Amino acid sequence: MKKCPRCGKENSNNNQYCTGCGETLIKNKNNTRKEKNLLLIGVIAVVFFLAGVAGTFLVFGRFIYSENTDSEDTTLVSEAVSDSDPSSETERSSDEPIELTDSWTDIVEASKNGTYKEKYRIGDTKELDLGIEGVITMKLVAMDVDELSDGSGYASMTWIAEDLLNTEHVMNTEDTIEGGWPASDLREWLRTSIYELIPDEVRTEIKEVRKYSMSYMPTIETVSSSDTIWIPSCREIFGVEGGDEDKGAEYSNAFPDENSWKRYHLNSTQETNWFLRSANLLNNGEKGFIEGTMGSPLNTPYDSYQYFPSNEKLGVVIGFCF
Numbered sequence: 001m002k003k004c005p006r007c008g009k010e011n012s013n014n015n016q017y018c019t020g021c022g023e024t025l026i027k028n029k030n031n032t033r034k035e036k037n038l039l040l041i042g043v044i045a046v047v048f049f050l051a052g053v054a055g056t057f058l059v060f061g062r063f064i065y066s067e068n069t070d071s072e073d074t075t076l077v078s079e080a081v082s083d084s085d086p087s088s089e090t091e092r093s094s095d096e097p098i099e100l101t102d103s104w105t106d107i108v109e110a111s112k113n114g115t116y117k118e119k120y121r122i123g124d125t126k127e128l129d130l131g132i133e134g135v136i137t138m139k140l141v142a143m144d145v146d147e148l149s150d151g152s153g154y155a156s157m158t159w160i161a162e163d164l165l166n167t168e169h170v171m172n173t174e175d176t177i178e179g180g181w182p183a184s185d186l187r188e189w190l191r192t193s194i195y196e197l198i199p200d201e202v203r204t205e206i207k208e209v210r211k212y213s214m215s216y217m218p219t220i221e222t223v224s225s226s227d228t229i230w231i232p233s234c235r236e237i238f239g240v241e242g243g244d245e246d247k248g249a250e251y252s253n254a255f256p257d258e259n260s261w262k263r264y265h266l267n268s269t270q271e272t273n274w275f276l277r278s279a280n281l282l283n284n285g286e287k288g289f290i291e292g293t294m295g296s297p298l299n300t301p302y303d304s305y306q307y308f309p310s311n312e313k314l315g316v317v318i319g320f321c322f
Contacts, residue, residue, distance in 0.1 A: 097123025097140075104128070108205045111156040111322040117143060122254055125162065130197045134266045136163040136318075141254035146321050147210040149226040155207045155321035158251065160232060164265045164272055164315035165194070171275055172310040177287045180215020181233075181277035182225040186316070190229045194318065198229075206320045212248030214278040216287070222247050229320050234278035234290045237261060245278060261292055263317055273308065274315035280307040292317065 002011045004018035011018055100107070100120070107126065110116040124140045142158040171186045181187055195203065206228050213233045215223040222245050235245035239252035255261055263274050276290040288307035291314065308314055 092119055092121070095121050097121055097125065100124050100126045102126075104199065104202045107157075108201065108322060111205070114156075116156050120157070126159075128161075128202065129199060130165070130194070133165040133167060133194065133197055134163065136161050136165070136266070138162070139254065141251040141319075142249060145249040145251070147249075149208040149210050155209050157322045158249070158319065159321070160251070160254075160319040161317050162263070164263050164274060164317060166266065167316065168272075168313040169275075169316050170311050170313050171289050175309045175311045177216045177279040177281065177289065177310055178218065180223055180279045181211075181213040182215065182223060184277075184310075186231070186275065187225075187227070187277075190231070190316075190318065191227075194316075195229050198320075202320075205322055207322060209321045210248075211277070212245055214245050214280070216279050216281055220279065220281050229318055231275055231277050231317055232292065232319055234276050237276065237292060263292065263315055265315070272315040273306075274317050275308070 002013050003009070004011060004021060007018060007021040009018055009021070098121075102110075102119070104126065107116075107120070110119050120140055120143075122140055122142065125137050126140075127135055128138050129135045138159040139162050140157060141160050143156060144154045146155040146158050148155055169186055169189060171184050173185055198206070208226050208228050211225050211227045211230050211233070212222050212235070213225070214220055224247070232251075233245060233248065235248055236251050237255050239250055262271050264270065265272055274292045276292050278290040279287070280290050281287045286307075288309045291306045291308050
């Protein structure tokens with residue numbers, strides 16, 4: 001017997017329809033198969049839909065992460081280039097001299113890569129620690145002016161101290177001008193004792209340049225020497241018409257007046273006389289080396305300059321080139 005699922009009446013197993021309510025008792029196999037197929041299709045569709053949603057979120061999430069990462073990387077690279085590459089800086093707009101915040105390493109690098117004319121100006125200053133001789137201020141006085149001793153061109157930058165070294169020194173231990181600057185005791189002292197006090201990052205980059213000065217050889221004439229560290233000459237400070245030296249650089253644009261010639265010891269307001277490397281032999285036989293603080297105006301006789309005996313201690317103003 002077969003019980004009707006609708007009314008509950010008992011029916012013969014062979015009955016296709018319920019005799020009580022007419023409900024179908026035997027379902028068509030084809031219909032059952034169709035229902036199963038529809039159910040399977042529905043399940044597959046749901047699976048594909050969920051997979052598509054998940055894939056979309058995955059791809060979108062990776063895109064956002066990649067954008068953020070690329071942005072951060074670009075920022076880091078940009079900052080690194082800006083920090084390490086002096087040539088990435090823009091050209092300085094003002095010609096007014098300033099106290100430089102660049103390190104000496106930065107300055108040397110600019111000298112090497114050719115950006116020094118864009119970054120620096122005549123009159124710029126930078127402190128230099130010379131240990132027992134004090135922390136002095138160096139002044140940029142020229143560019144592309146001093147001849148390199150090896151004949152390969154010109155030094156990019158020339159620096160001269162605005163302060164005196166702590167130690168005063170004689171030009172020679174004896175009162176003589178024979179041999180001039182090239183043979184002087186002061187030159188030897190600078191090349192040994194003072195040169196070694198210069199910080200490594202500066203000293204190793206200093207160029208040897210050709211220097212000219214009035215010397216007694218045994219007559220007064222302009223002679224040359226090759227120097228890494230030196231003191232200025234009469235021509236360099238007072239200009240091409242400032243004396244009888246007929247060769248060499250001149251930095252008179254950086255020394256335009258008497259105040260610019262004056263030099264002081266550190267923490268002192270007292271003007272101190274300082275040696276130039278230019279020898280002087282007067283008509284009356286008196287001799288000595290020209291002094292920097294009491295220089296005469298241009299177009300005056302060479303022997304009108306203040307001079308001191310070689311064995312007298314005076315202040316020392318150093319210079320060097322990159």
